[in-house]
Amino acid sequence: MNRLLLRNADDADPGGSWNRDPEGIRSAEGAGRNQIAKTGLRLFLAVVSSLFLLFLIAFIARSQMADWLPLTEPLAPLANPWQLWMNSAFLVMSSVALQWSRMSARQARLDATVIGFVLGGVFAIAFLVGQLWVWQQFVAWGYFVASNPANSFFYLLTGMHGLHLLGGLVAWAMVVAQFLRRVPLRRLRASVELCAIYWHYLLGLWFVLFALLVSTPQTYEAIARLCGLR
Amino acid sequence: MAYAEQAETEALHEPRSFLTKYIWSQDHKVIAIQYSLTALFVGLVAVVLSGLMRMQIGFPGSLAFMDASTYYQAMTMHGMIMVIYLLTALFLGGFGNYLIPLMVGARDMVFPYVNMLSYWFYLLAVVVLLASFFVPGGPTGSGWTLYPPQSISQGTPGVEWGIVLMLVSLAIFIVAATMGGLNYVTTVLQARTHGMTLFRMPLSVWGIFMASIMALLAFPALFVSAVMMLFDKLLGTSFFMPAMISLGQQLDHQGGSPILFQHLFWFFGHPEVYIVALPAFGLVSDLISTHARKNIFGYRMMVWAIIAIGVLSFVVWAHHMYVSGMNPYFGFFFAVTTLIIAVPTALKVYNWILTLWRGDIHLTVPMLFALAFIVTFLVGGLTGLFLGNVIVDIPLSDTYFVVAHFHMVMGVAPVLVVFGGIYHWFPKVTGRLLNDTLGKLHFWITFLGTYAIFFPMHYLGFQGMPRRYYAYENYAFIPQSAQELNAFITVVALIVGVSQLLFLFNLAWSAFKGKPAGGNPWGAASLEWQTPNTPPIHGNWGEKLPVVHRWAYDYSVPGIDQDFVAQTVSAEELEQMRQRSASTPIADVKS
Numbered sequence: 117m118n119r120l121l122l123r124n125a126d127d128a129d130p131g132g133s134w135n136r137d138p139e140g141i142r143s144a145e146g147a148g149r150n151q152i153a154k155t156g157l158r159l160f161l162a163v164v165s166s167l168f169l170l171f172l173i174a175f176i177a178r179s180q181m182a183d184w185l186p187l188t189e190p191l192a193p194l195a196n197p198w199q200l201w202m203n204s205a206f207l208v209m210s211s212v213a214l215q216w217s218r219m220s221a222r223q224a225r226l227d228a229t230v231i232g233f234v235l236g237g238v239f240a241i242a243f244l245v246g247q248l249w250v251w252q253q254f255v256a257w258g259y260f261v262a263s264n265p266a267n268s269f270f271y272l273l274t275g276m277h278g279l280h281l282l283g284g285l286v287a288w289a290m291v292v293a294q295f296l297r298r299v300p301l302r303r304l305r306a307s308v309e310l311c312a313i314y315w316h317y318l319l320g321l322w323f324v325l326f327a328l329l330v331s332t333p334q335t336y337e338a339i340a341r342l343c344g345l346r
Numbered sequence: 347m348a349y350a351e352q353a354e355t356e357a358l359h360e361p362r363s364f365l366t367k368y369i370w371s372q373d374h375k376v377i378a379i380q381y382s383l384t385a386l387f388v389g390l391v392a393v394v395l396s397g398l399m400r401m402q403i404g405f406p407g408s409l410a411f412m413d414a415s416t417y418y419q420a421m422t423m424h425g426m427i428m429v430i431y432l433l434t435a436l437f438l439g440g441f442g443n444y445l446i447p448l449m450v451g452a453r454d455m456v457f458p459y460v461n462m463l464s465y466w467f468y469l470l471a472v473v474v475l476l477a478s479f480f481v482p483g484g485p486t487g488s489g490w491t492l493y494p495p496q497s498i499s500q501g502t503p504g505v506e507w508g509i510v511l512m513l514v515s516l517a518i519f520i521v522a523a524t525m526g527g528l529n530y531v532t533t534v535l536q537a538r539t540h541g542m543t544l545f546r547m548p549l550s551v552w553g554i555f556m557a558s559i560m561a562l563l564a565f566p567a568l569f570v571s572a573v574m575m576l577f578d579k580l581l582g583t584s585f586f587m588p589a590m591i592s593l594g595q596q597l598d599h600q601g602g603s604p605i606l607f608q609h610l611f612w613f614f615g616h617p618e619v620y621i622v623a624l625p626a627f628g629l630v631s632d633l634i635s636t637h638a639r640k641n642i643f644g645y646r647m648m649v650w651a652i653i654a655i656g657v658l659s660f661v662v663w664a665h666h667m668y669v670s671g672m673n674p675y676f677g678f679f680f681a682v683t684t685l686i687i688a689v690p691t692a693l694k695v696y697n698w699i700l701t702l703w704r705g706d707i708h709l710t711v712p713m714l715f716a717l718a719f720i721v722t723f724l725v726g727g728l729t730g731l732f733l734g735n736v737i738v739d740i741p742l743s744d745t746y747f748v749v750a751h752f753h754m755v756m757g758v759a760p761v762l763v764v765f766g767g768i769y770h771w772f773p774k775v776t777g778r779l780l781n782d783t784l785g786k787l788h789f790w791i792t793f794l795g796t797y798a799i800f801f802p803m804h805y806l807g808f809q810g811m812p813r814r815y816y817a818y819e820n821y822a823f824i825p826q827s828a829q830e831l832n833a834f835i836t837v838v839a840l841i842v843g844v845s846q847l848l849f850l851f852n853l854a855w856s857a858f859k860g861k862p863a864g865g866n867p868w869g870a871a872s873l874e875w876q877t878p879n880t881p882p883i884h885g886n887w888g889e890k891l892p893v894v895h896r897w898a899y900d901y902s903v904p905g906i907d908q909d910f911v912a913q914t915v916s917a918e919e920l921e922q923m924r925q926r927s928a929s930t931p932i933a934d935v936k937s
Contacts, residue, residue: 156456160528170566170610171570265583268577
């Protein structure tokens, strides 16, 4: 530290150790296009995490107000969330299929890659349709977006998650189109990999949201106390 | 395959027509210019708005159309445009886009297409924002913080259309900023050229890099609050809206928490201050080092200070909320973190001063702006210490003292760096120098003018003059002298505002008729000045990517006639330079 403080103070040692080429360090390359895309995706996932973390903090803070009517009450729509379990199963299968596709792509097995990839997307669409069906149930039961903050958050969080999956499906559709145009597998391997990573992330995120949405008010209160929000 | 090698072998989205070269361009330099011009244009709108506001404050009733609503609309738009659409966009989208690839030795951003989308989304956000001037009811007048319930309650200007357009525009802006930020961060991490280690990057890149990371993590908070407020406004939910009676009617809302909005807003809002300040810190470090012909003092300390400020800025947000009725222990915590952040910040100021010390200071226009920045930032920062203390903040809250503070520290100071940066890098962008006389005139009017505007506001604040009032007459506690001071401030503000035309004229004129600059007019050591062409052509570096052998601050190296050593000079070449400079004794610079 002393050296740091004193260096350059007297025009001495200009450049200092920065004059030497560090041995073996060729900066951060070795980074192929794939690595770059993966870094970009991971950064994006950090942004999405920040977004949902803030939504969840807002959720917990708002749940501590007196007018919150839990969706898990005996007669409320999430008392028995079997539909959400079913949708979760779709999303798990979607992730598994994409993982299978990703591993097949690594082994250069074209057929398995394509089948896994397409199945992954189809299961994701099934998940989204299932979610819409849950929304329809909510509306049918009279649980509208504005009738209670718990409902508002349910629509908001599942909606935001669904939009992110929809964005993933746009990328998925573009890759499928490339498969249809017979683009060679080695050029699509990276895209398959990126889709799989994104899907796994959204699956993990869904389970966090799912767990929170079907938790009891006591759990919310405990989390709120832990976070100093109560 | 290493990226750098790939970049040398692969053609890079080569532009083919006028349209792909200048409009739908994926070249980071063109995108940077698009970003900068758009930001300067929208900034000009904000300057005009501030002039209108000052007319009302200095000479009440002098503008026939200026009623309370118009005043609040002007105030809101002025604040939002300046903070987000001008400064954030200009520093990250403008300077970041132009400088990062050139300074780290890349051919372009790593995701050029996303980079282009980023600009077009930004432009869309600006168009949506400006559209609110033309909708029924006009833009929102809720203040730039958009606090609910006021911002979406009847009686606030622009409650029908204006606020919706504002929130939508912000959401679009955040998408644009995220696409840009992903590019800037990934480019710095993955596309640096051979030998460009992280600790050889110029501080400009460090500042923009850290600010981009912060933008990526902080803007979601604004996005969350914008989306939830849109729900409250359009779908009738009660995220932020409490039960209330408006115009004699009980509203449908109940139970929402306006304080929750404040937390979310400032969780974005405070890092935002540093999203603007960190690039300014970085750029000004390079200006000072280059124009004082001296290496930056304590480079590593400067880098760690940037990182520390970035991290700390996420835990100080509630110092904007001391008067919101929060738990006093919270206030204590946030006062402490706020004062801690002064440590790395002060460290940077000391290092700038120590860089200047015994330097060969050239009082060029960029240097004048850089020096003015140090002084201004110091003044603004010191009043920040006042306001960071709960007990001092409470009486000063909502007075002109606060207005003076934040204009000094995050209005004037970063804008001085913007000007300094433009005067400094304009020769690289256009190949021509900006006119020096006009530049100096612009500098002195702007520098002295802003002090004449904002210094008296501290005093007005101590006098108890509240902010956000539309008219200040007929209040017993505001003396006549304050009114005269307000008139004075308005006159100066108009002069400073009009004098910016000098700058715009200089930009336009010099771009075509300016003195040719050559590749490296300032004798700077960093990589962007070593491009084979000026302005750099598509792909930046010609056949081969540059190889970096040293940091960006080798100025006045002993034993060498030339007073800088470019980053691309290898140890052998340095030795040759030394031998050529035989008239001076060979100094020992082994590390």
